[in-house]
Amino acid sequence: MADVARIAGVSHQTVSRVLNGHPNVKAETRTRVEMAIDELGYRRNSSARALVTRRTSVIGVVAFDPTLYGPASTLGGIERAARAAGYFLSVVTLQTVTREAVREAMDYLAQQSVEGYIVIAPLRTVVDGLVDLPYGRPVVAVEGGQAPDLPVVCVDQPGGAYLATRHLLELGHRTVHHVAGPHDWLESEGRVAGWRRALEEAGAPVHEPLSGDWRPREGYELGRRLAEDREVTSVFVANDQMALGVLRALGETGVRVPQEVSVVGFDDVPEAEFFTPPLTTVAQDFSEVGQRSIALLLSLLEESDSPGTAPKRDVVPARLITRQSTATPSTR
């Protein structure tokens, strides 16, 4: 900056003014400074700037398993929104999602003086542990469910599950079986709740849901059990990867989909349309979730002086995508 000032023949604070778009600079001076900047390829030192402004422009993100479609897409949406707002994203990915691992990740990010946190770790225990953190920085929980004391952005999981279940009931199924996600996951809970509500509203019998780990393998194993039960005519599976496993198990045991059993998934991964058969599923707008997360965090950052307001909750709707894995039931 001193070099720029010398070449432009001004003081370094005039350079600073130009850099910060300060209005009180004569146009001719501004041009001279800009030319000197270009000539030297000068770039402002971010550490010095952060030191004096007390703002790092860094948002810490705690994510996990970037191999799962949902979290990965959300991360993409967050990143784009952050960059559009001039923020940098410092990302920590977790192998195992426990309360301790999340705290460790946040401690790590705190070393970098992040201005706020976005945590994509939709487990009840993790979200509960996010209240009253010692960092003094706002935290937004993505898919944080109904957490009452935390700013949350999430997809309307119960609503999506309700849509899926209604769809099957309307096709004429007497009831709908459910392969849920893992216990403790808020998405699992939300989807179970929506499924249950649809059944109860329709007066349909509610069978205890099976529970898997989101992975295709467990979908496959649970699918083998469903294949044996001749009562089953329709299954709402809590995500597409497990639905793939269910489809595979059904196919292997000679149960025809959708003629004998209808299957609905959740997520609408890019592959879903090309499963055998193409999967009816519930789509979530992950990139919207990402954008709203950043928007919420930024609003929290701005009003951090007046922390009187209640935590906000932003819910993104889900929508049903009908394909060929669902039909009116015939006898098995």
Add this chain to the structure above:
Amino acid sequence: MADVARIAGVSHQTVSRVLNGHPNVKAETRTRVEMAIDELGYRRNSSARALVTRRTSVIGVVAFDPTLYGPASTLGGIERAARAAGYFLSVVTLQTVTREAVREAMDYLAQQSVEGYIVIAPLRTVVDGLVDLPYGRPVVAVEGGQAPDLPVVCVDQPGGAYLATRHLLELGHRTVHHVAGPHDWLESEGRVAGWRRALEEAGAPVHEPLSGDWRPREGYELGRRLAEDREVTSVFVANDQMALGVLRALGETGVRVPQEVSVVGFDDVPEAEFFTPPLTTVAQDFSEVGQRSIALLLSLLEESDSPGTAPKRDVVPARLITRQSTATPSTR
């Protein structure tokens, strides 16, 4: 830091020494300082530190489409390795991968004074544009192919493709058709090269490869074309997502896999084992790629004073996973 010093009854540079693990501190003093740190919940200001040390401990990563399995997994591996080495990761994800977009992303990261870059953007034009960058910071290209002037970490794409093609030839197929990835992608080129070499070595006829965009949809559309060609008895598809589309197209048109046509993919996504039929494919160790990328970048960072050495290239082997989508050909 001043507060800590006051409570511990020492000067602030003694606090600094304790923080940095400097040996010349009396044990008793050290304990006193540590207690004061705990009491205050003190955390060192990273900006001030970076300003004086001229090290931000931040690595910039340019990634793209976190929805693709390979790049997403690689990012995970990079993040873990970086954190283990005490570095932070600042991530920019690209929507479209062009040379300009990559440059823009790197410019953005430069604002944050990153110490080095990892670019996961395996297009020839992008990689070519990475040489002679104006940042004066080391750059590692992940999946940068054979780029002669750039440090690169990549999976042995030709080797993997060779394995897949050999496997089909050994099963008795007269030749192997190929659905390649998009032009300009180094992974596409590498896989084409390995496939071609295996065919040529065996004296098998080489049919011009079809080319898709990695997505299941184009796999499906190209699969429809392959289904019509009764000469085709085996297909090596450049990734699993397109292979899914091919499988779907074949199934839809009544072509049995593997009895009539064998299919091999590339990537070994978690779903591959549950495709119909379970897919024979080539596995890449993405997390290993991530780790080696960080290791290479760190070594570059250390020797940045003596830039005489040639750029390094680190190749991770691929391996074939045999499942049920391949068999000895019978007549169609």
Add this chain to the structure above:
DNA sequence: CTGAAAGCGCTTACAG
């Protein structure tokens, strides 16, 4: 083993 001093490269009131 420990402290007083200087300085990293910026921004922000304060003068003029």
Add this chain to the structure above:
DNA sequence: CTGAAAGCGCTTACAG
């Protein structure tokens, strides 16, 4: 509209 001064919170030689 522009410059001289102070200070953000650290680390690094330099003394002692």
